[in-house]
Amino acid sequence: MSNFTNQMRLSSSLIKRLKRSLTTPMVMQTRSFTTTEGHRPSMVHKRSLDILHDPWFNKGTAFSMTERDRLDLRGLLPPNVMSSEQQIERFMADLKRLEVQARDGPSDPYALAKWRILNRLHDRNETMYYKVLIANIEEYAPIVYTPTVGLVCQNYSGLFRRPRGMYFSAEDRGEMMSMVYNWPADQVDMIVVTDGSRILGLGDLGVQGIGIAIGKLDLYVAAAGINPQRVLPVMIDVGTNNEKLLKDPLYLGLQEHRLEGEEYISVIDEFMEAVFTRWPHVIVQFEDFQSKWAFKLLQRYRDTYRMFNDDVQGTAGVAIAGLLGAVRAQGRPMIDFPKQKIVVAGAGSAGIGVLNAARKTMARMLGNNESAFDSARSQFWVVDAKGLITEERENIDPDAQPFARKVNEASRQGLREGASLVEVVQQVKPDVLLGLSAVGGLFSKEVLEALKGSTSTRPAIFAMSNPTKNAECTPEEAFSIVGDNIIFASGSPFKDVDFGNGLIGHCNQGNNMYLFPGIGLGTLLSGSRIISDGMLQAAAECLAAYMTEEEVLKGFIYPSISSIRDITKEVAAAVVREAIEEDLAEGYREMDARELCKLTQLRVCPCM
Numbered sequence: 001m002s003n004f005t006n007q008m009r010l011s012s013s014l015i016k017r018l019k020r021s022l023t024t025p026m027v028m029q030t031r032s033f034t035t036t037e038g039h040r041p042s043m044v045h046k047r048s049l050d051i052l053h054d055p056w057f058n059k060g061t062a063f064s065m066t067e068r069d070r071l072d073l074r075g076l077l078p079p080n081v082m083s084s085e086q087q088i089e090r091f092m093a094d095l096k097r098l099e100v101q102a103r104d105g106p107s108d109p110y111a112l113a114k115w116r117i118l119n120r121l122h123d124r125n126e127t128m129y130y131k132v133l134i135a136n137i138e139e140y141a142p143i144v145y146t147p148t149v150g151l152v153c154q155n156y157s158g159l160f161r162r163p164r165g166m167y168f169s170a171e172d173r174g175e176m177m178s179m180v181y182n183w184p185a186d187q188v189d190m191i192v193v194t195d196g197s198r199i200l201g202l203g204d205l206g207v208q209g210i211g212i213a214i215g216k217l218d219l220y221v222a223a224a225g226i227n228p229q230r231v232l233p234v235m236i237d238v239g240t241n242n243e244k245l246l247k248d249p250l251y252l253g254l255q256e257h258r259l260e261g262e263e264y265i266s267v268i269d270e271f272m273e274a275v276f277t278r279w280p281h282v283i284v285q286f287e288d289f290q291s292k293w294a295f296k297l298l299q300r301y302r303d304t305y306r307m308f309n310d311d312v313q314g315t316a317g318v319a320i321a322g323l324l325g326a327v328r329a330q331g332r333p334m335i336d337f338p339k340q341k342i343v344v345a346g347a348g349s350a351g352i353g354v355l356n357a358a359r360k361t362m363a364r365m366l367g368n369n370e371s372a373f374d375s376a377r378s379q380f381w382v383v384d385a386k387g388l389i390t391e392e393r394e395n396i397d398p399d400a401q402p403f404a405r406k407v408n409e410a411s412r413q414g415l416r417e418g419a420s421l422v423e424v425v426q427q428v429k430p431d432v433l434l435g436l437s438a439v440g441g442l443f444s445k446e447v448l449e450a451l452k453g454s455t456s457t458r459p460a461i462f463a464m465s466n467p468t469k470n471a472e473c474t475p476e477e478a479f480s481i482v483g484d485n486i487i488f489a490s491g492s493p494f495k496d497v498d499f500g501n502g503l504i505g506h507c508n509q510g511n512n513m514y515l516f517p518g519i520g521l522g523t524l525l526s527g528s529r530i531i532s533d534g535m536l537q538a539a540a541e542c543l544a545a546y547m548t549e550e551e552v553l554k555g556f557i558y559p560s561i562s563s564i565r566d567i568t569k570e571v572a573a574a575v576v577r578e579a580i581e582e583d584l585a586e587g588y589r590e591m592d593a594r595e596l597c598k599l600t601q602l603r604v605c606p607c608m
């Protein structure tokens with residue numbers, strides 16, 4: 001559809017909406033609809049979320065599309081309209097499933113039960129919910145966030161009780177500009193949006209992916225202190241390619257294959273235009289989009305909107321901080337980073353994001369010129385589902401292309417196109433083995449045995465895939481096979497390993513949660529128009545510098561989650577400083593750019 005036609009559609013829906021609000025005062029309006037039992041019309045003086053939160057009137061997913069339109073509910077419920085019989089079936093199936101699938105690998109067996117209790121509190125009393133979460137962040141972050149949030153998404157059709165957030169579906173094309181006004185808050189600071197196409201390492205979960213947006217925003221409130229009334233989780237339902245969900249009669253999302261190409265982009269464009277029209281200062285975090293869209297959408301929007309992609313950019317910053325920590329843990333200065341040999345398993349949105357950032361960081365340390373950038377490339381070996389990526393790879397993904405090994409260079413090392421991970425580790429003897437493959441157990445006994453040949457005095461293993469059962473290896477496997485001296489980090493939380501001799505092998509959590517809340521908060525407070533590479537780099541450097549020399553030498557390369565509020569504050573301050581330095585900051589509320597400058601200790605400040 002041309003931009004013009006699109007605009008016409010958008011503006012006609014907006015005009016409809018405006019007319020409706022002019023002719024009928026929202027609050028006092030009386031509307032009728034049929035109750036769940038059927039026939040008698042019910043009169044209601046409420047609208048929007050007030051209806052969904054009222055047990056006398058709420059029909060949940062059984063509200064028909066006409067009722068959703070008339071009661072300003074469009075977008076506040078998952079798109080699939082259910083019959084009351086289906087609702088009961090879904091509830092009963094969930095009740096019976098209580099103990100089954102309540103566990104994600106070796107994690108807490110009661111995780112899902114705890115999530116249900118916390119979720120009920122979230123629905124009843126947000127202030128109390130966040131107080132409980134903040135006071136017990138170490139215990140409950142793994143429940144409301146990774147790894148349990150993965151289990152929640154997998155079971156979402158059953159767990160769904162009260163809606164939270166907004167749903168924009170392929171069926172809502174042309175309506176989004178109007179729908180955004182169904183959200184009751186006049187001010188929204190943070191949106192986390194997903195299309196559900198790659199939820200953690202669990203694949204395409206369709207509409208059920210809304211859970212990840214809710215979990216991330218919980219951390220925005222708990223770690224960054226964002227007002228819970230100003231966060232908005234969003235699910236863009238463009239269908240699903242998950243065959244199981246397509247056949248499930250109780251699935252809450254659109255039961256059609258995913259939109260592709262221009263059709264897909266036009267939905268996301270319409271969503272972005274709608275939310276930035278209603279809330280011009282909002283920040284949109286893209287989360288768990290499959291790689292093929294993650295990069296394209298980032299390129300499409302990053303210079304126009306206040307947005308970032310957490311999996312590409314947040315993960316990259318967290319990985320850089322960890323990689324620099326691993327260099328320091330060897331007793332070497334950070335500036336030795338460009339000498340590290342790094343094997344990366346996984347060339348998706350996260351893997352490529354990390355590779356690009358690591359290469360740039362090395363290049364900066366080597367003189368920040370073209371030849372430095374070029375030579376940094378040779379420090380990386382990238383293995384994906386088809387093995388080692390070389391220039392011989394057919395139909396190579398353009399994002400992976402810059403990291404393809406030259407064929408003669410590979411053969412000098414005894415490697416070839418498609419070489420297995422174990423062969424690569426054997427030949428390269430890397431300092432770092434980093435996994436973002438979503439393949440649980442990929443760092444097998446053989447791979448870890450091969451890493452014993454590392455030329456590093458202290459090899460580092462980053463098993464960053466989530467949730468727990470997708471981790472490339474466990475810390476027990478890593479420490480017991482490679483040795484007590486290694487550095488270990490995983491994306492999902494694991495317990496430290498007790499060596500039984502009074503010594504402990506520390507398991508770091510290398511998760512983007514250490515950066516995204518600070519990136520969002522810093523952007524909000526600075527009022528920066530966009531989120532620049534420099535702001536992201538400042539966030540990563542701040543996290544890298546957070547750990548003391550003594551801590552890194554003991555193998556602690558990331559802070560404990562109990563200090564997440566402090567880290568977030570530091571990261572946010574670094575982001576604000578950088579935004580000011582780059583002359584991007586426009587200020588926040590009464591704190592204009594000039595006032596912000598006064599607050600910082602910058603020597604050079606462009607607005608002074």
Ligand SMILES: NC(=O)c1ccc[n+]([C@@H]2O[C@H](COP(=O)([O-])OP(=O)(O)OC[C@H]3O[C@@H](n4cnc5c(N)ncnc54)[C@H](O)[C@@H]3O)[C@@H](O)[C@H]2O)c1
Pocket residue numbers: 198199200201202290291310311315318345346347348349350351383384385386421435436437438439442464465466467470490491492510511512513
């Ligand atoms: N720790 C964190 O903060 C963090 C952040 C982002 C993503 N992740 C995790 O990283 C994982 C990957 O995310 P993504 O968005 O890049 O996914 P993706 O699906 O885009 O990429 C997965 C990549 O792994 C490769 N792969 C598959 N099987 C492989 C194998 N046997 N050997 C080597 N490579 C293999 C694929 O070819 C692909 O390149 C997910 O589990 C996600 O949860 C963790």
Ligand SMILES: O=C(O)C[C@H](O)C(=O)O
Pocket residue numbers: 146199200201288310311465466491511512513
């Ligand atoms: O969600 C997480 O825990 C980290 C990351 O964003 C992921 O997709 O795995």
Ligand SMILES: [Mg+2]
Pocket residue numbers: 200287288310311
């Ligand atoms: Mg993610």
